[in-house]
Amino acid sequence: MINKINFVDNDTNFGTKVRNFSLKERKLNMSNETALVNIPQNQLPSDELFAASTKTSSWLSRLQLMTSASKECKSGVFPINHYALVDGPNIIDLGKEVDCVVLSWRPKALDMSGEQIISLFRPDVVDGEVTNTAFKAIMEKSSEQNSQCMYGPEFLVWVPSVKQFATFFMGSKSARREAANLKNRIGFGATLKSVEASNKKYTWYTPLVTSCSTPLDPPNAEKMQNQLNKFSNPPESEIEVAEESAQPERAR
Numbered sequence: 361m362i363n364k365i366n367f368v369d370n371d372t373n374f375g376t377k378v379r380n381f382s383l384k385e386r387k388l389n390m391s392n393e394t395a396l397v398n399i400p401q402n403q404l405p406s407d408e409l410f411a412a413s414t415k416t417s418s419w420l421s422r423l424q425l426m427t428s429a430s431k432e433c434k435s436g437v438f439p440i441n442h443y444a445l446v447d448g449p450n451i452i453d454l455g456k457e458v459d460c461v462v463l464s465w466r467p468k469a470l471d472m473s474g475e476q477i478i479s480l481f482r483p484d485v486v487d488g489e490v491t492n493t494a495f496k497a498i499m500e501k502s503s504e505q506n507s508q509c510m511y512g513p514e515f516l517v518w519v520p521s522v523k524q525f526a527t528f529f530m531g532s533k534s535a536r537r538e539a540a541n542l543k544n545r546i547g548f549g550a551t552l553k554s555v556e557a558s559n560k561k562y563t564w565y566t567p568l569v570t571s572c573s574t575p576l577d578p579p580n581a582e583k584m585q586n587q588l589n590k591f592s593n594p595p596e597s598e599i600e601v602a603e604e605s606a607q608p609e610r611a612r
Contacts, residue, residue, distance in 0.1 A: 420587070421447040423458065423517065423528040425554055427565050441554050441565050445522060452522065458552045459572050460517040460528075462545040463584065464591055469498035470531060473508040479598040494597075502531075512536045513543065516591045517550075518579045525579065525587045528552075534566035541569040549576045 424444050432438035438451060445452040471478040484492040490499065495511075502509040510531030517528055530539040534557050542550060549572030554565045578584070 420516075421445050421524055421526045423454075423460075423519070423526045423552070425552075425565070425567050427554075429564070443552060445519065445524065445526060454519070454521065456553065458519065459521065459574050459576060460519050460526075460550055460552065461576055461578060462515060462517055462542060462548060462550050463525075464516040464546065464588055465513045465543055466516075466591065466594065467495075467511075468514040468529060468531065469495045469509075469511040470529070471498050471501070471509050473501075477600045479600075480596070481594045481598075482596050513539045515542055516587060518584070520577045523579075525583075527591075530567065532566065534564070538567055538569055545569065545571070548572070549574070 422445070424446055426433050426438050426442055426444045427440065430438070432444075432451065433440045438444065439453060442456055443454040443458045445454055466481060467483050469480040469483070478498075480492070480495045480498065482492055483490040483495045490496045498509045499511045501507045502511055510529070512529065512531040512535060515528045515530070517526055518524075519526055528542075530536055530542065551570045551572045551574075553568040553570060555568040557564055557566050579587075
């Protein structure tokens with residue numbers, strides 16, 4: 361059990377791979393059925409092995425707060441203001457709060473306005489100003505209503521409840537305001553919740569970061585270092601064909 365992880369090298373060179381815009385896991389209703397045979401669960405392979413065997417992409421799963429603006433919540437297939445673990449067409453409901461271990465962060469700009477989803481990871485900051493033209497264009501476009509563009513820090517986290525590494529993109533204006541609190545938890549546990557925000561016209565929910573009071577099991581050290589290396593050394597950009605699936609919400 362841990363409260364803090366000590367890193368040999370916690371230097372981050374900005375990077376990331378996030379993707380997995382998905383539809384909810386289809387679950388059969390078996391509550392009224394009686395099993396034909398009794399199969400002891402301890403004789404079956406682990407849930408962790410099953411998750412690895414059914415993974416639909418090479419990218420890490422994505423943590424996302426699903427609000428009333430999401431297609432899945434609007435259609436009633438996913439609870440409003442619950443966190444989801446998104447992997448391609450699969451969405452797992454993690455509940456209203458998620459405990460995680462925060463491992464690293466990197467900058468990201470995301471453009472979902474076209475047939476291809478474009479992610480950029482190299483803002484090229486000089487004297488406090490972003491100089492990468494494409495990255496800066498997405499930043500500027502993100503302020504336009506319904507632009508489908510976002511930017512902000514993306515975090516690498518370990519989610520002990522499902523024994524998976526995931527990314528968590530804080531790309532809306534409200535999430536960016538809270539992002540420093542998650543960055544300050546690098547090497548520690550954090551609990552992700554949600555909080556109501558509002559302006560003169562709208563009310564919405566946005567991520568809230570708190571310290572974690574629950575002892576958490578750390579990831580395997582070798583696997584963690586492998587994920588850190590990949591996360592910290594992303595390509596300059598990633599392009600993915602947009603699918604009919606749950607996509608990061610452009611929240612306020």
